Amino acid sequence: MTLPDLTTRPSRRLAGAEYTVTEPATGDVLGTVTLATAEDVGDAAAAGRAAQREWAGAPHFVRAGVLRRAGDLFAGHAGLRAWLIREAGSIPDKADFELHVAAQECYEAAALASRPTGQVLPTEEPRLSYTRRVPVGVVGVIAPFNAPLILSVRSVAPALALGNAVVLKPDPRTAVCGGQALAAVFAGAGLPEGLLHVLPGGAEVGQALVADPRVPVVSFTGSTAAGRAVGEAAGRHLKRAHLELGGNSALIVLEDADLDAVISTAAWGSFFHQGQVCMAAGRHLVHASLYDEYVDRLAAKAESLAVGDPHREQVQLGPLIDRTQLARVHGLVEASITHGARLAAGGTHDRLFYRPTVLADADDRTPAYSEEVFGPVAPVRSFATVDEAVSLATASPYGLSLGIVTGDPARGLDMAERIPTGTVHINDQTVNDEAVAPFGGVAASGTGSRVGGDANMEAFTDLRWTTVRKDVARYPF
Structure with a gap:
């Protein structure tokens, strides 16, 4: 089978070296991708921030429509199935499972776009007082090789649906099915340019993503050791890190x-x-x-x-x-x-x-x-x-x-x-995943249920308090 070319999808020209994509089963070369550098992270974050405001202001049904179309594309993407088998070493059933979950993640994310976003609060003053969930702006996503499509899209889809831009760093070993493929699908679904940036790369790219001040939230899936480093760096920069880590x-x-x-x-x-x-x-x-x-x-x-x-x-x-x-x-x-x-x-x-x-x-x-x-x-x-x-x-x-x-x-x-x-x-084994369910671990396995279901709202938005008075407030000064 000849693989469809998914290696040239990102519109942004990256500055890193060429990386050879290989098939672990045979060692055969499947293609090449260009790796990102730390400088690319800054460019992507700036572009994402510039594009995000208009996207956040788009009617909810526009954002939902993009996510629904992306779900349909994942559900019928035979070419991506072949990449999951050959690049990630998945058996066909596992590849089909990833495509199914990816589609469901997009459909569930589409529903987030029209969810109620706040509450009207009681107040002692003559004013309207309410809370509202607002997009954080740019979300950084760092995803591993093992379930590359699921572990990318489960953060990318809800972050986009809620009005954010995304900078995605897939593992270079699965840069296509965990990164480039998402760029292809969302472009095909009509996502405006500038909102999804795929930057395959090593640790230095991840470090730059965590450090960039234009990226206030990072969603990381990977080893506990790497997660500790991400969490420590995020703490220094006073940003949220959602950590889904190892297990035993x-x-x-x-x-x-x-x-x-x-x-x-x-x-x-x-x-x-x-x-x-x-x-x-x-x-x-x-x-x-x-x-x-x-x-x-x-x-x-x-x-x-x-x-x-x-x-x-x-x-x-x-x-x-x-x-x-x-x-x-x-x-x-x-x-x-x-x-x-x-x-x-x-x-x-x-x-x-x-x-x-x-x-x-x-x-x-x-x-x-x-x-x-x-x-x-x-x-x-x-x-x-x-x-x-x-x-x-x-x-x-x-x-x-x-x-x-x-x-x-x-x-x-x-x-x-x-x-x-x-x-x-x-009465079941430990490997389960559904788009509607919150997912995450405790202790050395992470910082709790940070993605999936209702957790996505908290993960990728900020809660803002707003008050409105008819007349200007007066104080005894």
Whole structure:
């Protein structure tokens, strides 16, 4: 299949070096993009600020119309599907999921444009007193490689719908499906020029985006380490940073769980998109009465999954994104075995194709259990009581997602109340996403639910208080 050319869409000429876009499954060159520099950030922020005022003043149905048309374009964009498969290493089902969510994000964002934006307040004075949500101006979006379309558009779409301009920095490894494609779609949907700037680049571009005084809000998705740096810099510049960071989410399997149903769920939670998902089930906590059978059946499921080139083969797992990620994943697996974990399945790779891996007998000394792996690795640990399971689940610096599998959903809800996380899924695994739902983590996983649903209003607007008097106020001076 010949890929449609999405590499030349940005109208702004960037000043950085040429970057070769490669296919992780084969190493083939898919195209080239020009990287941005820190100077490009300033130019984009200035242009966005100049264009934003007219856009914010446009009738709400005009902004909504652009977002609806963008949703339609995402829903029918076969060319972008091919890029998600080949550039990001997605299996076709994952690419379809990203396109579906991207369309839904745009449709939901379109509805934001006509939402009530304030309240009339009681007042002691002879005046009208009210609040109103107003656009912040220019929103900076920094998005990662793993779900490049979703993790870009979930901030870009609502920010635009609410009257802002956006400067988007995608990961260079997925600069097309996480950046250039959005520029193409929104241009096709009729978004006026100057409102969306795509600047693929490295850390220096992100640093410039956080530092630029014309960008008062930054939406960042990425690792906890990078998020801390973004949050610290944003604090110095007195601007808001919405941080959606890493995770090491627990999937708890209680003694009344149906193993016939749970194994597929558990495998999906750890192996979806090669485990390169912040919400992935990184710790399988299984009641001792089910533990041995659970390990055996999860290992058998892992062994049955096909790993290969998702563009040319029918597989359940594609490649890891690059050799750096491969080295990290394999290093954590080998270190875990050295520290006493038992390799029940996987642990091998062919080029960037890593076999889904099950590590039994995990404990606090198991690196793949205690750290976020970002690879297809499922460490399994047993527990004897609900209190022990709660203690193990909370013994992590992260707090992104939680899955609890039980025959008694009310019991699962009671248990979830004791475990601090941003999202909870009873009788489901940890990887879930919907445009209508707020999303985010707590503790080392981020600063709470900062995108999705009603959270978008707070994320990308400021709350302004306004009063109006019929006559000029008089004071005793």
